[in-house]
Amino acid sequence: MKKPVFNVTNGTLVRGKWNHHAYHVVKKLGEGACGAVYLCQKNGIMYALKVGTESSRLMLEVNMLKKFSKVQGVKLGPSFVDVDDWAASNGQTYPFYVMEYIKGDSFATFLRGKKKEWVGICAMQLLSDLEHLHQAGYVFGDLKTDNLLISDSKVQWIDVGGVTGIGRAIKEYTEFYDRGYWGYGSRKAEPGYDLFAVTMIMLETVYPQRFTAEKDPKKTLQDKLKRAPLPSEYKRVITACWQGKYHSAKEMKEALGQILMKRVQPPKQITRKSLHHEASEWGEMLGVSFIAVVFYGISAWNLWM
Amino acid sequence: MNAGRLKQILLLTDGCSNYGEDPVAVAALARNQGVTVNVIGVLDDLQADEPQGLKEVESIAEAGGGVSQIVYQKNLSETVQMVTKQAMTQTIQGVVNKELQHILGESKTIEELPPEQRGEVVEIVDDLGETCQLEVLVLVDSSASMHHKLPTVKEALADLSLSLNARSGSNQFSIYSFPDPKHTIKQRVEWTSELSAMHNLFTRLSSGGYTPTGPALKEALYAFTNKSILRDEGRVDPYEETGF
Numbered sequence: 001m002k003k004p005v006f007n008v009t010n011g012t013l014v015r016g017k018w019n020h021h022a023y024h025v026v027k028k029l030g031e032g033a034c035g036a037v038y039l040c041q042k043n044g045i046m047y048a049l050k051v052g053t054e055s056s057r058l059m060l061e062v063n064m065l066k067k068f069s070k071v072q073g074v075k076l077g078p079s080f081v082d083v084d085d086w087a088a089s090n091g092q093t094y095p096f097y098v099m100e101y102i103k104g105d106s107f108a109t110f111l112r113g114k115k116k117e118w119v120g121i122c123a124m125q126l127l128s129d130l131e132h133l134h135q136a137g138y139v140f141g142d143l144k145t146d147n148l149l150i151s152d153s154k155v156q157w158i159d160v161g162g163v164t165g166i167g168r169a170i171k172e173y174t175e176f177y178d179r180g181y182w183g184y185g186s187r188k189a190e191p192g193y194d195l196f197a198v199t200m201i202m203l204e205t206v207y208p209q210r211f212t213a214e215k216d217p218k219k220t221l222q223d224k225l226k227r228a229p230l231p232s233e234y235k236r237v238i239t240a241c242w243q244g245k246y247h248s249a250k251e252m253k254e255a256l257g258q259i260l261m262k263r264v265q266p267p268k269q270i271t272r273k274s275l276h277h278e279a280s281e282w283g284e285m286l287g288v289s290f291i292a293v294v295f296y297g298i299s300a301w302n303l304w305m
Numbered sequence: 306m307n308a309g310r311l312k313q314i315l316l317l318t319d320g321c322s323n324y325g326e327d328p329v330a331v332a333a334l335a336r337n338q339g340v341t342v343n344v345i346g347v348l349d350d351l352q353a354d355e356p357q358g359l360k361e362v363e364s365i366a367e368a369g370g371g372v373s374q375i376v377y378q379k380n381l382s383e384t385v386q387m388v389t390k391q392a393m394t395q396t397i398q399g400v401v402n403k404e405l406q407h408i409l410g411e412s413k414t415i416e417e418l419p420p421e422q423r424g425e426v427v428e429i430v431d432d433l434g435e436t437c438q439l440e441v442l443v444l445v446d447s448s449a450s451m452h453h454k455l456p457t458v459k460e461a462l463a464d465l466s467l468s469l470n471a472r473s474g475s476n477q478f479s480i481y482s483f484p485d486p487k488h489t490i491k492q493r494v495e496w497t498s499e500l501s502a503m504h505n506l507f508t509r510l511s512s513g514g515y516t517p518t519g520p521a522l523k524e525a526l527y528a529f530t531n532k533s534i535l536r537d538e539g540r541v542d543p544y545e546e547t548g549f
């Protein structure tokens with residue numbers, strides 16, 4: 001478990017030992033648990049290249065990438081390009097793979113200054129993709145904002161390393177998004193595991209620093225939700241999800257969809273309408289009381305006679 | 306390939322052994338008996354640098370064919386799992402490598418295969434990790450300097466059982482602590498598949514100033530051996546494999 005020590009800088013040429021393709025490193029894009037990702041180019045085309053030290057883990061990622069670049073005709077992650085070993089100048093051999101470079105904004109950057117309804121829209125997009133993945137028999141696993149980008153107003157998955165077959169143990173997870181950590185279920189790969197992570201992504205939009213569990217994890221989470229500056233309809237969907245009321249991504253998506261559709265009416269019109277409504281109600285009341293008084297009068301007169 | 310039974314000792318400590326036989330030698334013995342030894346060195350959250358004594362952590366795990374890591378208390382849960390799972394993969398890979406060498410000749414390992422074939426082999430290793438049976442004997446150093454870390458240890462172990470029980474293969478855990486004035490180690494939790502409700506886990510701890518890591522490891526190894534003897538007496542399991 002030693003920290004990887006590759007000497008990759010801008011301009012480094014990474015050449016594959018088996019396929020002999022060469023990639024020029026442009027800059028570092030990020031660092032993950034088992035390697036670092038670089039922007040690189042070959043023949044004028046930009047790619048993302050991941051170098052690691054743990055060969056087996058990297059190969060499992062490649063297998064997933066090959067499988068899930070496309071599921072049932074729907075593009076769910078970056079396309080796979082190449083996998084190889086790189087004999088670096090320090091005499092070591094490092095495994096690497098190359099995939100499509102997806103350019104986009106992080107979740108936080110994209111949502112900055114936007115209305116809260118975008119939180120719901122992004123969650124719905126995520127749920128649509130999850131629906132396809134779940135139907136194919138897999139769950140995303142390590143679903144978190146670090147593994148997502150927004151490109152052309154559409155949520156994109158950039159790391160499919162945590163994708164796990166339904167019924168198996170979740171391969172990798174991040175505590176904040178993990179239902180097991182919060183006491184809301186097991187770490188078995190089931191659709192519900194991903195749905196929980198979606199609610200945490202929604203919460204993260206108002207708690208960008210995230211937060212950790214206190215003595216009673218469930219209570220910490222409920223308190224945070226209560227105090228979250230999110231529309232109460234969203235809170236209701238989140239609570240329903242935690243209570244296990246949604247059995248599929250589709251059900252949760254539909255619940256969110258109903259909320260987003262409802263909010264289409266501009267607020268001004270609603271107030272005028274309700275005023276009008278109030279006035280007519282007042283008239284109705286007057287009419288009913290008049291009839292009641294007349295009726296009472298008649299019956300009283302009848303009794304008198 | 307049949308998913309076998311994997312045996313691990315997970316040692317949680319914060320200091321150097323200072324009593325009895327050499328823990329590194331005992332770890333080597335354990336490895337020879339088909340039991341992997343993993344070691345986690347637990348630092349205080351405010352501790353600035355690694356104390357010299359924890360160098361031992363690495364040597365024990367290396368001799369025991371396992372994985373070692375030094376961590377701060379707050380990262381314990383994450384590390385306990387990572388170490389256990391990594392050791393599991395390492396053991397399975399070791400077995401697969403041996404098979405490969407048998408088929409492909411000398412000095413071929415998974416890493417040296419062309420990417421296409423490597424992709425298929427890692428898939429098999431992954432499957433075995435998901436389905437194999439796992440036995441983890443947790444050995445907790447509960448000497449005075451560890452006392453305030455024990456609640457975190459307890460939490461991390463409950464979390465480990467949550468993670469491992471999501472696998473398809475079965476799990477068995479047992480928790481021992483040391484030092485114990487009478488028997489060197491003391492069983493705190495009997496062999497079980499769940500480590501969720503562990504009330505009064507670490508009570509009546511002795512506060513002696515000695516850390517007999519070597520003798521404790523040896524007792525743990527005996528406990529493992531006794532366990533399999535008991536099991537064999539009770540029910541003959543023809544598929545039992547030793548070591549893996």
